Amino acid sequence: MRNFKEIQEILGTPPDVKKIYLIGCTGAGKTSLVQHIIGSKKHGFPVTSQRRTTIAPTEYVIQKNIPYKTTIILKNKNDVLFAIEELIQGAILKAKQDNSVIEDIIFELEQSPDDRFKLNQMVSSDTFSKIANDIITNVLPPIQAKDINDETLLSNSFIKSEIDKIVAEILAEIEENFKIACKNTHTPFSNETLVIENIDNKDEFILKTKKLLSHDFGSISILAEYIRIEGDLLVDWLDPSLEFLLIDGEGIGHSLGEKRDTLSARHYNYFNYCNSIVLIDDANDPFAAGGHGAIEGIFLNGYQEKFKLVFSKTDKLEQTDQNAYFRRNLNNLRNALKQDDIDFKEENKDTFKLNALDDKTINEESKKSIQRLLTNINSSKEKIQSL
Structure with a gap:
């Protein structure tokens, strides 16, 4: 298995845009968020389910005036x-x-x-x-x-x-x-990357990429080690001036050998590489699974300036006063983190709320939250460390 630096050397230097790492427990909604950001929900790509779905870390380079291109690094x-x-x-x-x-x-x-x-x-x-x-x-x-x-x-x-x-x-x-x-255009288990390019239509490009990386019989997703998808992918309801690199990795607890309350070392390469770390946590049971451990790892290792907190599935909350509910949970987390000398200052107003991510059409409230999140990240000044 290649290390993170080797993978980035194969892919080449990305554009000088803000890099965002999505982290969260399996099923929290990371990939659903990606679908809405790139407007591919109607195509069911990337594939989502309640089970462990993201089996290869995927970069989405979202930038105007660049051609559509998918690069797949295959496993050894x-x-x-x-x-x-x-x-x-x-x-x-x-x-x-x-x-x-x-x-x-x-x-x-x-x-x-x-x-x-x-x-x-x-x-x-x-x-x-x-x-x-x-x-x-x-x-x-x-x-x-x-x-x-x-x-x-x-x-x-x-x-x-x-x-x-x-x-x-x-x-x-x-x-x-x-x-x-691959229609005999590529040799399996070679060191060459598999590339999809020379397609001008976004829908056609997404569908061709999906065919190779779906969970249907005949796809090659089990052979993919790392993926980069790039182009003018931004959905039309987001500010067209936004440009960024979004990374959707395996969820916390994706591997059965990984403890949900302890952050795996594999995440730290992305913490160094990215400007922002976006934790997506299920609003119905916040910080109960891997979210607490993720925040501990982020803050204890000095990445708190990059941290953003998103609550997903807020439409399923059975709370009369949702703001009071989130304030209580954040306060409980704050008190728990004090035991490890972590000064957690996130308030409810600093978080982002998303609902009905599974719906094909996202509602206006969630659209505004996603716009606010991406605008906040684009205007921030977090520094990244070299590989």
């Missing part, structure tokens, strides 16, 4: 092989359990437990059925005959050779489907 072959092997190992361990059925084995093969690697986007159900049957027919009997336990299972030479055969079969299908998706 070894990273993909490792992910496939993990799924196969999990399927074999599942098959070894008593009362396991073929559907259980297929379920283990289709995608990783944290939804980050969805193999069923590039491998057919027929292939999964065949592999599951092969595991039951060819792999299980020797395991049972030799009484191989879970600890020695994956170090057994026979099992390893069977896993290698399955990996090769899956990889061949991925490579074939990749060529189909």
